[in-house]
Amino acid sequence: MSKEYQNLEQFGSAPDWRLFTGVHGGPLPTVTYRRAWQWAREQTLSEAEQRSPPARNAYSLRHTCVSTSLIAGVSETLVAQ
Structure with a gap:
């Protein structure tokens, strides 16, 4: 386990x-x-990384993941799930 x-x-x-x-x-x-x-x-994170948009708050990571997935060609349906 x-x-x-x-x-x-x-x-x-x-x-x-x-x-x-x-x-x-x-x-x-x-x-x-x-x-x-x-x-x-x-x-x-380094100071520069801390200032980057994806690191500003946890919700930004969700947006970054969705955007990166769509750019990579993952289907919209799969990303939405």
Whole structure:
């Protein structure tokens, strides 16, 4: 069994299958994502990379992935899925 599934068995998930929840069991606040993203960027990226558009926020990575996939010729239907 992979470590990911072991963690899921050990820590469980929310009823809607979210792995991380807020203090009272609801969704994580946006500020929590923002702080974690900022910390991860500072730990892993150079200053120039931190300033790049794809690194500004986690949502930008989604846009970058979609754009890159479409440019690479992946079908729109598959990208939408």
